[in-house]
Amino acid sequence: MIEYPSEPDTPRSHLPFSPSTKLGDLIFVSGQASVDATGKIVSDTFEGEMRRSMENMRKVVETAGSDFAHVLQTRNYVQDPADIPLFNKIYREYFSEPFPARTTITNCLGTALRYEVECIAVAKPKA
Template sequence: MIKHHTDPSMPHSHLPFSPAVQVGNLLFVSGQASVDPTGQIVDDDFEGEMRRAVGNLEAILKHCGSGLDRVVKTQNYLADPKYRDQYNLLYPQLFRQPFPARTTVTKGLSGTLKYEIDCIAVVGEQ
């Protein structure tokens, strides 16, 4: 069974996608960026954008009955390779060991965004 999670309290976008889709006990969360509750981009330095994006991801996970500690895979997008060192310093502050599997793409964003993240997480019983 496929369940599409949407709720006005969840961070959202004006683009055509579901914030999260659940299949069984796996939750697929769409890319989260530095946006406010209305979906407007919040321009910030790299750290501010990364923390806001992961905060938005965490809000969706929580709404769906999961959390950052239940993330099994992240995909991370950096606007520029120059952010790689800062990203690697911030990541273990936001995700704890044992770390989820991870993919990082640089030069993978357009526009003004510096960072975006999506993930796969587990919901329900472990």
């Protein structure tokens, strides 16, 4: 059975998609951008947008019963290739070795966003 984990403070979009879906122990997190709790885009520097996006993703992953240590793969969308060195620096603050599998695409977002991230995670084992 497919689940759609959500809490009142889970970041939401006005677009037609769920923040995450869960099937068994697999968690699929939709793209998380620099948005507030209502889905309104919050423009910022690349670093500010990336950190807000990562924290939004953290909330969605935790709501689904996991954490960043159980992320299997990330897909990252970076508007400006010049931001890749900063992206790698900040990414290391959220993930450590062994790193999740990763794809990073540049020159792919419209003018409203500098960064977006999505992931696949596995639920934390029950204690």
